[in-house]
Amino acid sequence: MSLHKHHVQHDAMVLDPAFDGGVGAIPKHRLPRTTQEAGAAMRFVRDELMLDGNARQNLATFVTTWMEPEAxxxxxxxxxxxxxxxxxxxxxxxxxxxxxxxxxxxxxxxxxxxxxxxxxxxxxxxxxxxxxxxxxxxxxxxxxxxxxxxxxxxxxxxxxxxxxxxxxxxxxxxxxxxxxxxxxxxxxxxxxxxxxxxxxxxxxxxxxxxxxxxxxxxxxxxxxxxxxxxxxxxxxxxxxxxxxxxxxxxxxxxxxxxxxxxxxxxxxxxxxxxxxxxxxxxxxxxxxxxxxxxxxxxxxxxxxxxxxxxxxxxxxxxxxxxxxxxxxxxxVRYGFAGYRRIQQRSRDIALYIADGVGKLGLFTLFSRGEELPVLAFSLTTPDTWSVYDLSHELRSFGWIVPAYPMPEGMAGVDVLRVVVRNGFTYDLAEAFLADLAKSVERLSGKAPARVAFHH
Structure with a gap:
């Protein structure tokens, strides 16, 4: 009975009247009884979406996260x-x-x-x-x-x-x-x-x-x-x-x-x-x-x-x-030369990140971005923390980096993967490597090898 009451109490999301701009209580799982003003409804949904991760810091997805305004x-x-x-x-x-x-x-x-x-x-x-x-x-x-x-x-x-x-x-x-x-x-x-x-x-x-x-x-x-x-x-x-x-x-x-x-x-x-x-x-x-x-x-x-x-x-x-x-x-916009330039830049940035990961002295790289602009790496030796802990720690800086086990035939190998796409810059890569080093320091209690990340 108490569980039922809990769900009823939390079935609606109520905005502050000074802010809602015409939107009152909105049920989570039922259709509202009244029509909302378009701008207020947009603000309401937009505020919900604030809880999503930042697409530009999403190093998990292969899916495009940036296109030109004309597109x-x-x-x-x-x-x-x-x-x-x-x-x-x-x-x-x-x-x-x-x-x-x-x-x-x-x-x-x-x-x-x-x-x-x-x-x-x-x-x-x-x-x-x-x-x-x-x-x-x-x-x-x-x-x-x-x-x-x-x-x-x-x-x-x-x-x-x-x-x-x-x-x-x-x-x-x-x-x-x-x-x-x-x-x-x-x-x-x-x-x-x-x-x-x-x-x-x-x-x-x-x-x-x-x-x-x-x-x-x-x-x-x-x-x-x-x-x-x-x-x-x-x-x-x-x-x-x-x-x-x-x-x-x-x-x-x-x-x-x-x-x-x-x-x-x-x-x-x-x-x-x-x-x-x-x-x-x-x-x-x-x-x-x-x-x-x-x-x-x-x-x-x-x-x-x-x-x-x-x-x-x-x-x-x-x-x-x-x-x-x-x-x-x-x-039409990029043509062969444009695609080659964009993809080469992504590969170069992946190689740059792989080089930075290697310099930390803690990880074994399974790929460096030499084919797809993607790198995967695992902890070289067991520690009190895992790649899953590191993935969680990177979230505190906004970075979304997946950790997962490799498929059958590589049992016991857990990796982190970084995907570089169009729109990911050298400056972002440098920031990621700095935050990776900070995350390792937080988890281990000691700083990794001192490395200057400059492209």
């Missing part, structure tokens, strides 16, 4: 447009098509798809894109099995234990066995592990270009080569999907000689997040296929478009065109 204006003027309504908003549909073709060329899709007729679509993010790519792999595998008169009821998908959870969701939602390969002391899947886990029921191997655990690239070319050898030895033809959620907007600009994309014939599909290193606010993602043969026709729906028919393949039938338009803006 924000385009987003604002496009919020009411539904991207699926291609007949009502034909130019938005055309902009989506242009983005797909730009990415197809960036990721070296073969002609003719690498020209102006690429096969792909926008999504709400890489999670939806992964679902679509996984569905295409399953449908193609099933069609081959059924055509050969073979059992098609036990599909599996091979991936490292370091994959993003969206792939585990795909496997569960679409009734596919998830073969999560332990990392065996490495930080990502190896080519030998990938090939060894495949059999006649494998719909595909997922290779990650930029692990969320430490930012490292998996050896996509090596995995593809191992699967080539597997086909020569056994006849098994296993496709590769590249989860380039972050790396798809990093590698083309900073590692152009690295073969990871459609230059590898075994790569059938690629996904990436426009709202990560694509430099767009959430949420927009992209999924592309090597060509029409890689995307089963029975997964594609036809939508009338300018008196003709436009194919569409997505899970969501209502979502704003705004982020797609914003993606086109940044592609």
């Amino acid at each position: 924000q204006a385009l987003i604002q003027m496009s919020l009411e447009k539904n991207i699926i309504d291609k007949d009502e908003y034909p130019q938005s549909a055309e902009i989506e098509r242009r983005c797909v073709n730009i990415l197809a060329n960036l990721w070296n899709a073969p002609a003719p798809t690498g020209g102006t007729d690429a096969v792909g679509c926008s999504t709400t993010g890489s999670s939806e894109a992964a679902m679509l790519a996984g569905m295409a792999m399953k449908w193609r595998w099933r069609a081959r099995r059924e055509a050969a008169g073979q059992d098609a009821t036990r599909p599996n998908i091979v991936m490292g234990a370091n994959v993003q959870v969206c792939w585990e969701k795909f496997a569960r939602y679409w009734d596919v066995e998830a073969r999560l390969i332990p990392l065996d002391g490495a930080t990502h899947l190896t080519a030998a592990q990938a090939a060894a886990a495949c059999d006649e029921n494998t719909i595909g191997v997922v290779a990650v270009l930029g692990s969320t655990f430490d930012g490292s690239y998996e050896p996509v070319a090596g995995i593809a080569a191992a699967l080539d050898r597997l086909q020569l030895d056994t006849g098994l033809d296993v496709p590769v999907h590249v989860d380039a959620a972050s790396g798809g907007f990093i590698a083309p600009f900073l590692d152009p000689e690295l073969p990871w994309d459609f230059r590898l014939e075994r790569v059938q599909s690629i996904n990436s997040s426009g709202h990560k290193y694509g430099l767009v606010y959430p949420g927009v993602g992209w999924v592309l296929w090597r060509g029409a043969d890689s995307l089963p026709a029975d997964l594609i729906f036809s939508v009338d478009y300018l008196g003709g028919s436009m194919p569409t393949f997505a899970l969501n039938f209502s979502r704003p065109a705004a982020q797609v338009i914003a993606q086109y803006y940044v592609l």
Whole structure:
């Protein structure tokens, strides 16, 4: 009874009458009985949001936290447009098509798809894109099995234990066995592990270009080569999907000689997040296929478009065109040179932070920002405090830095991860390193090695 009274007493948030500007008691979990003045309601909600963390100090997220005012204006003027309504908003549909073709060329899709007729679509993010790519792999595998008169009821998908959870969701939602390969002391899947886990029921191997655990690239070319050898030895033809959620907007600009994309014939599909290193606010993602043969026709729906028919393949039938338009803006605005400059700066700052972390003399670095602009580090020797304590201590300075265990195969290893994105400056990096040193001193009772953090 007392618990019930407690909830009733705290079900409303009451503002001081001198401040509320027309807003009185607002129920937390029920619709207010009266209408509120717009400005007062905005202030009320804005004050609630003050409790959120500062996005610029959020070193946990890969998601874009800064865009130019011009991009924000385009987003604002496009919020009411539904991207699926291609007949009502034909130019938005055309902009989506242009983005797909730009990415197809960036990721070296073969002609003719690498020209102006690429096969792909926008999504709400890489999670939806992964679902679509996984569905295409399953449908193609099933069609081959059924055509050969073979059992098609036990599909599996091979991936490292370091994959993003969206792939585990795909496997569960679409009734596919998830073969999560332990990392065996490495930080990502190896080519030998990938090939060894495949059999006649494998719909595909997922290779990650930029692990969320430490930012490292998996050896996509090596995995593809191992699967080539597997086909020569056994006849098994296993496709590769590249989860380039972050790396798809990093590698083309900073590692152009690295073969990871459609230059590898075994790569059938690629996904990436426009709202990560694509430099767009959430949420927009992209999924592309090597060509029409890689995307089963029975997964594609036809939508009338300018008196003709436009194919569409997505899970969501209502979502704003705004982020797609914003993606086109940044592609046009920055171009290849601009993206390269922005991503290189992020990598340089990550390397600078990694150097500062190393100088403290307390941590082992698993990555330094040499691939994704991401670094992960653990305590070198056990102490009376942990990386979880350090993560909590950094919060007192406003820094959001996640601490977590590494995946299966690296049991007992707990790390902190720092993600550097566009908008994070050398000055902020210098402030972070100074606060990191102060946090270590608070926890241990003694200052770490004296280090001057200057870029």
